[in-house]
Amino acid sequence: MYPTINFYINGEFTSGNATKHQSIINPATLENLGQLPIATTRDLDHALQSAQAAFESWRHSSPMERSKILRKVAQLCRDRAEEIGRHITLDQGKPLAESVGEVKSCADHADWHAEECRRIYGRVIPPRDPRVRQIVVKEPIGVCAAFTPWNFPFNQAIRKISAAIGAGCTIIIKGPEDSPSAVMAIARIFHEAGLPQGVLNVVWGVPAEISDYLIRSPIVRKVSFTGSVPVGKQLAALAGAHMKPITMELGGHSPVLVFPDVDIARVAKQLAYFKIRNAGQVCISPTRFYIHDAIYDEFKKTFIDILANINIGDGLDPETDMGPLAHERRLATMDQFVQNALKHGGKIELGGKRLDKTGYFYAPTVISELDDQAQLMTEEPFGPIAPLTRFHDTEEVLRRANALPYGLAAYAFTNHLQTAHQVSNALQAGMVSINHFGVALPETPFGGIKDSGIGSEGGIETFDGYVVTKFITQR
Structure with missing residues (x-):
């Protein structure tokens, strides 16, 4: 009871x-x-x-x-x-x-x-x-x-x-x-x-x-x-x-940088499941995906395949991977993000709509081809929406990742030691996690900078x- x-x-x-x-x-x-x-x-x-x-x-x-x-x-x-x-x-x-x-x-x-x-x-x-x-x-x-x-x-x-x-x-x-x-x-x-x-x-x-x-x-x-x-x-x-x-x-708007030297299948799976954790209603959820151009297409396909096959339903069902949004008003907010993305040239690769069932359920959504001025790239969606964008070099992606007034968490995936060192120093966030999701432990400080x-x-x-x-x- x-x-x-x-x-x-x-x-x-x-x-x-x-x-x-x-x-x-x-x-x-x-x-x-x-x-x-x-x-x-x-x-x-x-x-x-x-x-x-x-x-x-x-x-x-x-x-x-x-x-x-x-x-x-x-x-x-x-x-x-x-x-x-x-x-x-x-x-x-x-x-x-x-x-x-x-x-x-x-x-x-x-x-x-x-x-x-x-x-x-x-x-x-x-x-x-x-x-x-x-x-x-x-x-x-x-x-x-x-x-x-x-x-x-x-x-x-x-x-x-x-x-x-x-x-x-x-x-x-x-x-x-x-x-x-x-x-x-x-x-x-x-x-x-x-x-x-x-x-x-x-x-x-x-x-x-x-x-x-x-x-x-x-x-x-x-x-x-x-x-x-x-x-x-x-x-x-x-x-x-x-x-x-x-x-x-x-709040934050956590960038995640995926470099071309990673195990694409492993990283795509990690990010897909972390993205749908609590239906994306997580302040440290990855919300801006910057994928290197050399692996973009393969990453996108793998990422979408994983999200397309998750189980969505009542959290009490042991088979459920993702539950509902917490409030009815969150559904309207997700629709607003999607509509704005379409106006900015975004392409809906997966989802993009409410689910036709009782409860506040929204489909895991992947949107590609967005420009950096779209609402999804400037405001935290706080839901199961992942915008995928391309980048070509490290300096470029760091400028884009640091362009917003937020600085809570940031993530990068690379097997190159020099790249890891460079991005961990350059990313403007209170918490930077390289190759895993290692924040929010009792013995580690949790907090952000800027807004x-x-x-x-x-x-x-x-x-x-x-x-x-x-x-x-x-x-």
Whole structure:
């Protein structure tokens, strides 16, 4: 059964003062799964006050205590991965194996933060005067407000929660209203792991209203957001107006460069399956394909053959390779990209339309012969559409790959060491992966540059946005 969705405030699961609710829809079947409460300002005030009260003691908690709780969280994630994954598939749509894998990988994130939170070190600075002591300490920044997206609802939330809690902060998180079961499951796991009341608070509601209210509150001292570039810029501007530090993981438009010295069949298969992961609704999905002219035709044929034979359906079906888009509005967006591509001389090689079946299904789509001014080449489609274009030399393709204001992830496939070295240095992205898809691990930093964001999550950088630096000098 689909779980009941509530707020989680001050250690209690409650519907609070909500008088309005929102339906939760299964995007594969259009079934109504349940109702989600919409927070009032009284609910938000309750969450703010609870987080502030909890911070007064949690800030002084032992890193060993925080580590112990995060360890328990990791184990509970592993124990409940199948159940939680099933609920993610119901409200988000991705294949069950992807959902379960998302939860299991998040156990590793909790474990990583459990270890690293014990190593938030300061330092001693040798004084000029031997009678003086000079030290630098790292202190938790305070109450954090976090906003997380629907495409990886468990992963994106637990990264922020684990970092904030591990650093000694408290947090209020507004998860995705369309796929809320994952964040609800995280709250239950932390609750059962023994997290003190008020350290974690979960609210739901109208995104713009909640973000505005929380960011303006003097109680909130840190803002973290994962989502689109336009919304991220609005929230960053609001946070900046109140001098609040931010972590922003925003959209990208990831280029992938395929050079002529690769195993074409292997690379085409890798890219095809990575492209349809979560129906292309992945911020680090390859979205601009630059294929060397010498192998373009063979790559295109192999790539299309693979995508033409994938299984599309309900994510609960074990035979499904790709599920539905998460929202009905995403279907119209895909059509818009396709129509614009046709105006720019694009040729539909595969798909290019909605599937005639119940649910928000869109066919895997391959479009060739596009110019670089087409919408598909300048804006992230966030769906199962792959534009294939040719390139002739390395300098040319690097100029094209770096031409946009985005810089989240970039990929290159080559067996030539010099080429790999050149492109890894030249690609303007926060994460560059050569010959595989090696980003988003707990021990590695995840974040972008330019319009794709500010700051990183994961790796030893994971706590940077949740602590402040204090210099203490004493004589």
